[in-house]
Amino acid sequence: xxxxxxxxxxxxxxxxxxxxxxxxxxxxxxxxxxxxWGCDTSNCGACVLWMDGEPVKSCTVLAAMAxxxxxxxxxxxxxxxxxxxxxxxFMQCHGLQCGFCTPGMLMTTRKLLDDNPDPSETEIREAIxxxxxxxxxxxxxxxxxRWAADHERGDADTDTEGTTHSAxxxxxxxxx
Amino acid sequence: MxxxxxxxxxxxxxxxxxxxxxxxHGPEARLVAGGHSLLPMMKLRLARPEVLIDINDLTDLSxxxxxxxxxxxxxxxxxxxxxxxxxxxEHYAIFADAERVIADPVVRNRGTIGGSLCQADPxxxxxxxCAALGAxxxxxxxxxxxxxxxxxFHTGPYETAVDDAEILTEVRIxxxxxxxxxxxxxxxxxxxxxxxxxxxxxxLDGDTVSDVGIxxxxxxxQHFCAPEAEDVLRxxxxxxxxxxxxxxxxxxxxxxxxxxxxPADYKRHLAQELTLRALRRxxxxxxxxx
Numbered sequence: 001x002x003x004x005x006x007x008x009x010x011x012x013x014x015x016x017x018x019x020x021x022x023x024x025x026x027x028x029x030x031x032x033x034x035x036x037w038g039c040d041t042s043n044c045g046a047c048v049l050w051m052d053g054e055p056v057k058s059c060t061v062l063a064a065m066a067x068x069x070x071x072x073x074x075x076x077x078x079x080x081x082x083x084x085x086x087x088x089x090f091m092q093c094h095g096l097q098c099g100f101c102t103p104g105m106l107m108t109t110r111k112l113l114d115d116n117p118d119p120s121e122t123e124i125r126e127a128i129x130x131x132x133x134x135x136x137x138x139x140x141x142x143x144x145x146r147w148a149a150d151h152e153r154g155d156a157d158t159d160t161e162g163t164t165h166s167a168x169x170x171x172x173x174x175x176x
Numbered sequence: 177m178x179x180x181x182x183x184x185x186x187x188x189x190x191x192x193x194x195x196x197x198x199x200x201h202g203p204e205a206r207l208v209a210g211g212h213s214l215l216p217m218m219k220l221r222l223a224r225p226e227v228l229i230d231i232n233d234l235t236d237l238s239x240x241x242x243x244x245x246x247x248x249x250x251x252x253x254x255x256x257x258x259x260x261x262x263x264x265x266e267h268y269a270i271f272a273d274a275e276r277v278i279a280d281p282v283v284r285n286r287g288t289i290g291g292s293l294c295q296a297d298p299x300x301x302x303x304x305x306c307a308a309l310g311a312x313x314x315x316x317x318x319x320x321x322x323x324x325x326x327x328x329f330h331t332g333p334y335e336t337a338v339d340d341a342e343i344l345t346e347v348r349i350x351x352x353x354x355x356x357x358x359x360x361x362x363x364x365x366x367x368x369x370x371x372x373x374x375x376x377x378x379x380l381d382g383d384t385v386s387d388v389g390i391x392x393x394x395x396x397x398q399h400f401c402a403p404e405a406e407d408v409l410r411x412x413x414x415x416x417x418x419x420x421x422x423x424x425x426x427x428x429x430x431x432x433x434x435x436x437x438x439p440a441d442y443k444r445h446l447a448q449e450l451t452l453r454a455l456r457r458x459x460x461x462x463x464x465x466x
Binding site for chain 1: 177178179180181182183184185187208211212215216219228230232279280281282283285286366367
């Protein structure tokens with residue numbers, strides 16, 4: 001069957017088998033290997049991309065279901081070579097080690113910040129609860145998303161290396 | 177690589193379209209909504225439809241609204257919408273309780289209430305919610321529309337009252353002013369299927385339980401409900417002793433199977449404890465305490 005999908009703003013048409021999964025469509029048919037193919041069972045979230053503006057696990061969506069819809073992958077996050085704040089945050093806060101989960105994490109947290117520019121740690125952890133990272137223990141990922149949130153909202157105190165110094169929330173009375 | 181066996185793909189633009197496609201392709205055709213239950217089963221060859229009919233274009237079946245004395249939920253309403261619904265939150269906290277622990281946020285962007293009910297997995301959460309609330313399910317065929325009670329809907333594991341050439345279009349929940357409701361689930365890790373889960377609603381007349389509904393999933397409860405336990409509690413005072421007695425009866429009537437999620441005794445224990453917790457929170461919410 002023929003499908004036509006708007007991928008990262010450009011319309012593409014391909015002849016596919018109906019059983020082709022969206023993750024393999026973007027990776028193997030379009031060469032967009034930024035989207036990772038992980039568990040195949042919608043558990044790990046490495047394959048998250050956006051379909052019609054919502055993050056979905058592309059191992060559990062048929063390419064045929066994307067016919068006539070729009071898809072956004074991690075390749076579309078930067079603009080003209082300038083990294084998205086979420087990407088910068090992962091860089092600044094060491095939000096990745098092996099990088100396998102990163103594309104999915106980026107796409108999910110980009111959407112989180114679009115909907116909620118100032119998420120709490122709990123909200124960040126809830127948003128990524130369908131994504132598995134086996135390297136970082138999630139601490140640095142949460143900090144990366146906070147970094148991005150602070151910088152997008154323009155209230156970060158940034159030094160020359162781009163790292164954030166958060167002021168102590170409360171002066172310690174115990175030490176006084 | 178896990179890939180489904182070959183099938184033909186069709187896309188329906190309207191409910192009539194979907195019904196015509198079901199009629200044309202016969203019993204080996206299946207509807208697919210979010211696909212997050214069906215596609216994994218197709219990858220494992222546990223389901224092998226010859227034709228998949230994609231109903232994701234049926235956006236007119238995506239709604240949550242007050243309709244007379246019922247809340248009407250369109251079958252294509254996604255989990256994420258159920259979780260966000262202020263109307264549901266106002267009337268039945270059980271929905272947000274359950275949705276918060278159904279899969280994960282990204283999966284909830286795709287999965288639908290109609291797909292969840294029709295997949296009829298014996299561990300599915302909304303089946304217990306709908307059984308607890310005494311929902312009515314509206315099923316449409318080419319011959320017209322009929323209504324099936326949630327407690328008559330499931331005819332066995334992965335089997336429902338929906339015929340081959342029919343489609344579930346709407347879930348109707350009766351509004352019960354002052355009702356309190358809650359859902360309690362134990363899972364191995366975030367987003368997993370339940371080891372066991374229980375949901376309930378309670379209405380109070382003073383301190384007397386005037387009405388109660390109890391739903392259970394993953395523990396082999398017939399039709400996802402616990403009518404014997406409801407009978408123990410209905411008309412009685414909402415005391416801790418009476419709630420505990422009802423929960424004990426609920427556990428007597430379940431029939432859990434041992435599997436990788438735990439032994440049968442553990443699941444029966446959970447059925448009792450989670451029923452008790454759900455009833456406690458339902459009563460507290462009906463009293464306006466939480």
